[in-house]
Amino acid sequence: MSSKKRDYRDIVLQIDSELSKVQDADILLEHILIEARHVLNADAGTIYVREGDQLVFKYSQNTTLEKRLPPGQKLPYSNMRMPIDDSRLAGYAAKNRVPVRIDDAYSIPADKPYKFNPSFDKQNNWKTRSILAYPLITSTGNLLGVIQVLNAMNEDGDAIPFTAGDEKIFEHFASSATDALERAFMTRAIILRMNRMAEMRDPKETGAHVNRVAGYAAEIYDRWAFNRGIGDKERERTKDTLKMAAMLHDVGKVAISDLILKKPARFTPEEYKVMQAHTCFGARLFVDPQSELDIISAEVALRHHENWDGTGYPGMVDIWSDDPYAAPLECGPDGGPRKLKGEEIPLGGRIVAVADVYDALISKRVYKEPWDSGKVLDEIRAMSGTKFDPEIVTAFFEVLPRIEEIRSRYPDLEAEEKRPPLEIKACG
Numbered sequence: 001m002s003s004k005k006r007d008y009r010d011i012v013l014q015i016d017s018e019l020s021k022v023q024d025a026d027i028l029l030e031h032i033l034i035e036a037r038h039v040l041n042a043d044a045g046t047i048y049v050r051e052g053d054q055l056v057f058k059y060s061q062n063t064t065l066e067k068r069l070p071p072g073q074k075l076p077y078s079n080m081r082m083p084i085d086d087s088r089l090a091g092y093a094a095k096n097r098v099p100v101r102i103d104d105a106y107s108i109p110a111d112k113p114y115k116f117n118p119s120f121d122k123q124n125n126w127k128t129r130s131i132l133a134y135p136l137i138t139s140t141g142n143l144l145g146v147i148q149v150l151n152a153m154n155e156d157g158d159a160i161p162f163t164a165g166d167e168k169i170f171e172h173f174a175s176s177a178t179d180a181l182e183r184a185f186m187t188r189a190i191i192l193r194m195n196r197m198a199e200m201r202d203p204k205e206t207g208a209h210v211n212r213v214a215g216y217a218a219e220i221y222d223r224w225a226f227n228r229g230i231g232d233k234e235r236e237r238t239k240d241t242l243k244m245a246a247m248l249h250d251v252g253k254v255a256i257s258d259l260i261l262k263k264p265a266r267f268t269p270e271e272y273k274v275m276q277a278h279t280c281f282g283a284r285l286f287v288d289p290q291s292e293l294d295i296i297s298a299e300v301a302l303r304h305h306e307n308w309d310g311t312g313y314p315g316m317v318d319i320w321s322d323d324p325y326a327a328p329l330e331c332g333p334d335g336g337p338r339k340l341k342g343e344e345i346p347l348g349g350r351i352v353a354v355a356d357v358y359d360a361l362i363s364k365r366v367y368k369e370p371w372d373s374g375k376v377l378d379e380i381r382a383m384s385g386t387k388f389d390p391e392i393v394t395a396f397f398e399v400l401p402r403i404e405e406i407r408s409r410y411p412d413l414e415a416e417e418k419r420p421p422l423e424i425k426a427c428g
């Protein structure tokens with residue numbers, strides 16, 4: 001076996017273990033693309049996920065174009081989708097469940113049904129040459145998506161064709177990636193089901209809202225950690241965990257009475273106190289932690305309503321008490337639970353606080369119309385140093401374009417759209 005092939009095998013084994021550590025589906029998709037490009041030394045790549053009979057573009061990476069961006073910035077998200085048919089290369093790979101390897105995108109033989117679309121190249125002053133597209137298919141035959149790498153690079157940095165050997169390596173890689181992705185989709189489905197339970201109790205906490213808050217929290221953390229010089233590995237790991245924990249920030253609302261959750265009028269002070277206990281109920285779900293995810297989920301659930309200046313809730317409460325305010329773990333000057341402030345509030349709580357308030361203000365809720373974007377941003381800025389950690393607010397504004405893209409990725413659906421037909425036949 002040549003040393004190049006041995007290297008490949010080592011890389012594939014290493015990738016297998018790297019991918020198995022990532023739990024969040026979106027972060028995993030980004031990782032898969034990074035590793036796929038690494039293993040084949042490709043300048044660029046795109047990953048698509050199947051939704052029904054379409055491929056939805058998830059991530060695009062391009063080393064040459066990224067070098068033109070300021071440090072710490074990434075290429076923007078896109079919401080592009082394409083039909084799974086023969087007209088485009090990735091669609092063809094998905095429909096026919098075959099890899100597609102092209103030596104030169106600008107001289108695809110006329111007898112091929114798919115065409116190359118040069119508009120991205122033109123807009124970005126970049127040239128696609130070689131392409132390798134691979135369908136991601138599970139062992140039970142479920143098509144998850146397509147991964148496409150572009151421009152294999154030689155040692156001099158010139159684009160060269162992908163080889164038949166590269167295609168073989170990619171086959172192993174795609175199989176590891178598919179396994180990891182299937183697990184991540186399952187984890188996400190379970191988290192979303194937990195949230196659906198909360199949503200049945202409190203219709204404000206929609207699936208779209210939790211997906212958005214999780215996406216914002218991951219981006220804000222990533223920038224905050226970059227600003228603090230935290231290394232890539234730790235940054236990726238924490239971002240992954242925080243993203244999933246953020247999805248569960250209000251899951252404790254399952255334990256709050258409908259009389260309060262669905263009350264059409266303002267809460268009395270007593271009702272407001274009961275409502276505040278959703279933080280404690282949420283934290284209760286994650287005691288006896290089995291993983292880093294449980295620890296951060298507990299912190300986020302308990303601390304996402306704490307304020308930087310020490311005016312938030314719940315403070316130093318006993319989460320198991322029936323009346324957390326009557327029996328604090330530590331008393332403050334007013335006899336109630338001692339308040340937490342500044343960096344005493346766990347980072348996840350400080351980040352989700354900004355993400356949650358931003359989303360609540362900018363979205364339509366049953367009790368309010370969406371605020372104008374400029375007014376929302378003024379409000380976030382005004383609360384820096386009082387309600388919010390100023391460093392987190394700075395990171396939030398630095399990633400605002402990505403936050404806005406995430407917002408458009410997860411729009412609020414009308415009730416009808418949320419109800420796909422159930423294909424289980426009734427008895428009899």
Ligand SMILES: [Fe+2]
Binds near residue numbers: 249250278304305
């Ligand atoms: Fe909450």
Ligand SMILES: [Fe+2]
Binds near residue numbers: 205209213249250356
């Ligand atoms: Fe929320």
